[in-house]
Amino acid sequence: MHRKTILQAKEDLLQKKYSAVELTKAIYQRIESVEPKVQAYVHLTQDIALNQAQEADQKLAAGQDAPLLGIPIALKDLICMQDTRTTCSSKMLDQFIAPYDATVVSRLKKAGAVILGKTNMDEFAMGSSTENSWHHPTMNPWDLSRVPGGSSGGSAAAVAAQECLAALGSDTGGSIRQPANFCGVTGLKPTYGRVSRFGLVAFASSLDQIGPMTKTVADSALLMNVIAGNDPQDSTSADVKLPNFMNSLERNLSGLKMGIPKEYFTSGIDPEVEASVQEAIKTLESFGMKKVEISLPHLQYSVATYYIIACAEASANLSRYDGVRYGYRSKNSDNLLEMYMNTRQEGFGEEVKRRIMLGTFVLSSGYYDAYYLKGQKVRTLIKQDFENAFEQCDVIIAPNSPITAFKLGERVNDPIKMYLSDIYTISANLAGIPGISIPCGISKTNEMPIGIQLMSKHFDEESLIAVGHQFQLNTEHHLKQPPL
Numbered sequence: 122m123h124r125k126t127i128l129q130a131k132e133d134l135l136q137k138k139y140s141a142v143e144l145t146k147a148i149y150q151r152i153e154s155v156e157p158k159v160q161a162y163v164h165l166t167q168d169i170a171l172n173q174a175q176e177a178d179q180k181l182a183a184g185q186d187a188p189l190l191g192i193p194i195a196l197k198d199l200i201c202m203q204d205t206r207t208t209c210s211s212k213m214l215d216q217f218i219a220p221y222d223a224t225v226v227s228r229l230k231k232a233g234a235v236i237l238g239k240t241n242m243d244e245f246a247m248g249s250s251t252e253n254s255w256h257h258p259t260m261n262p263w264d265l266s267r268v269p270g271g272s273s274g275g276s277a278a279a280v281a282a283q284e285c286l287a288a289l290g291s292d293t294g295g296s297i298r299q300p301a302n303f304c305g306v307t308g309l310k311p312t313y314g315r316v317s318r319f320g321l322v323a324f325a326s327s328l329d330q331i332g333p334m335t336k337t338v339a340d341s342a343l344l345m346n347v348i349a350g351n352d353p354q355d356s357t358s359a360d361v362k363l364p365n366f367m368n369s370l371e372r373n374l375s376g377l378k379m380g381i382p383k384e385y386f387t388s389g390i391d392p393e394v395e396a397s398v399q400e401a402i403k404t405l406e407s408f409g410m411k412k413v414e415i416s417l418p419h420l421q422y423s424v425a426t427y428y429i430i431a432c433a434e435a436s437a438n439l440s441r442y443d444g445v446r447y448g449y450r451s452k453n454s455d456n457l458l459e460m461y462m463n464t465r466q467e468g469f470g471e472e473v474k475r476r477i478m479l480g481t482f483v484l485s486s487g488y489y490d491a492y493y494l495k496g497q498k499v500r501t502l503i504k505q506d507f508e509n510a511f512e513q514c515d516v517i518i519a520p521n522s523p524i525t526a527f528k529l530g531e532r533v534n535d536p537i538k539m540y541l542s543d544i545y546t547i548s549a550n551l552a553g554i555p556g557i558s559i560p561c562g563i564s565k566t567n568e569m570p571i572g573i574q575l576m577s578k579h580f581d582e583e584s585l586i587a588v589g590h591q592f593q594l595n596t597e598h599h600l601k602q603p604p605l
C-alpha cells in the first residue's frame with residue numbers, strides 16, 4: 122500500500138480494496154521499518170492520524186467523497202497544526218505546541234487527509250542539506266551516506282522512502298525543488314501568493330511559499346487543488362482566479378515554446394546533470410515543443426541578492442524569539458537583557474545565528490543603501506529578466522542543482538559552497554514565479570537522482586503541470602525506487 126500514489130490510493134479506497142485505517146497502519150509499518158535508516162520525521166501524530174482515518178472510513182462507507190479522503194500526508198515541521206509540536210527543527214521551538222491550524226492544514230483536513238506527522242528540515246528552513254536540524258540529520262534514501270537536500274529534506278526523503286503518499290514542503294530559495302531533485306521525487310513551488318502562508322513559520326516573508334512534494338505531477342495537481350487559493354488571513358495571498366489544476370493534465374503541448382537560458386549551462390554544472398537535462402529537453406521536443414535560446418543576464422547576481430534579502434527578512438522575523446512569549450527560555454540569567462541574550466545564544470544554531478547577523482548587518486544604517494537597497498534593485502532586474510524571457514517562451518527549462526546529492530558532512534562547514542549550490546533555484550523565488558522539479562535521470566557515477574526544473578509565468582502553474590505530466594507519461598524516471 123505504501124507504494125501507491127495519491128490517485129491510485131484514492132481509487133483503491135473508493136473500490137474498498139482496503140480501508141483508510143488499513144492504509145494508514147501500513148504506512149506507519151513502513152515508517153517503523155525504514156525510519157531507523159532514513160530519519161525523515163521529527164515526530165509522528167499517530168493518534169490524530171488514526172482518528173482521521175477512521176472518520177474517513179465512515180465517510181467512505183456513507184458514500185461521501187472529498188479530494189483527499191483517507192490519504193496519508195506528512196507536513197514539514199514549520200507548518201502549524203493545532204495542538205501538535207511545530208519545532209522548525211530548532212531548539213528554540215522544541216516544546217512549542219501550535220495553538221491553531223495553518224490554512225493549508227485546515228484545507229487538508231477539510232479535504233479528508235490523514236496527517237501522519239512532521240518532517241525534519243534545516244533549522245528555520247535555512248540550509249540545503251537538512252544537516253542544520255537541531256534534532257538529527259536525515260539520510261537520502263538512495264544512499265544513506267548522502268544528504269536528502271534541504272531545507273525540506275525530511276519531506277523529500279519521506280516521499281522517496283514511501284513513508285507517506287505525499288508531503289508538504291516550503292520553498293524560500295529552492296527548499297522544495299532541490300530536495301525533490303536530490304531524492305528523485307516531484308516538488309512544486311507555486312507562485313508567491315498562490316498558497317496561503319498563514320500558519321507557516323516565517324523565514325523570509327517576501328520569498329516563502331508552501332508547495333506539494335509528491336510521487337507524480339498528477340498528485341501535485343490534486344494537492345494544489347486543495348491548498349491553493351486566496352486566504353483573508355494572509356494579506357499576501359493573491360485573489361486571482363483559481364483553475365482546476367487537474368484539467369492541465371490533458372493539455373496538448375504541440376507548439377509550446379520552451380526557453381533554454383544559456384546562463385544555466387555554463388561552467389560549474391556536473392556534465393552528467395547537463396547531459397540528463399539535455400536528454401529531457403529532447404523528450405520535450407518530441408511532444409512538439411519548440412526550443413528557443415533565452416538569456417537571464419542577472420542570474421550571476423542571484424545568490425548574493427538572495428542571501429542579502431533573505432537574511433535581512435530573517436533577522437526581522439526571528440526577533441520574535443526572545444524567550445518571553447513562547448519557545449525556549451534560558452534559565453541562566455539574572456536580568457531581562459541577559460535573558461534575551463542567553464535565550465538567543467542557546468536557542469539558535471550556528472547557521473541561524475550567522476543569518477541573523479548578516480541580516481542585521483545589511484539593514485544597519487550606513488550599510489542599508491550599499492547592501493539591502495542595492496539587493497532590492499537587483500531583485501527587480503532579475504524579475505525583469507524573466508518578464509523579457511517570457512515574451513519569447515511559455516516555460517523555461519533548467520537544471521535544479523548543478524550537482525547530485527552530496528555526502529553528509531561534505532559542505533556543512535563551508536557556508537559559501539553551500540549557498541552557491543542554490544544558484545539555479547533562488548531566482549524563481551526572487552521573481553516570485555512558480556517552478557517544479559521532476560526526476561529526469563540517475564547518475565551513472567553515484568547512482569543518485571537527477572532532476573529537471575521547469576519555470577513559468579506568475580500564476581501559470583498549469584503549464585508546469587501540463588508539461589511535467591506529459592513528461593512523466595512518456596518516461597519512467599519518476600517510477601525508479603531507492604534501493605532501501
Ligand code: GLN
Pocket residue numbers: 246247248249271272291292293294295296297324431543
Ligand atoms: N538553501 C536556501 C537557504 O539556505 C533555501 C532555503 C529555503 O528555500 N528555505 O536559504
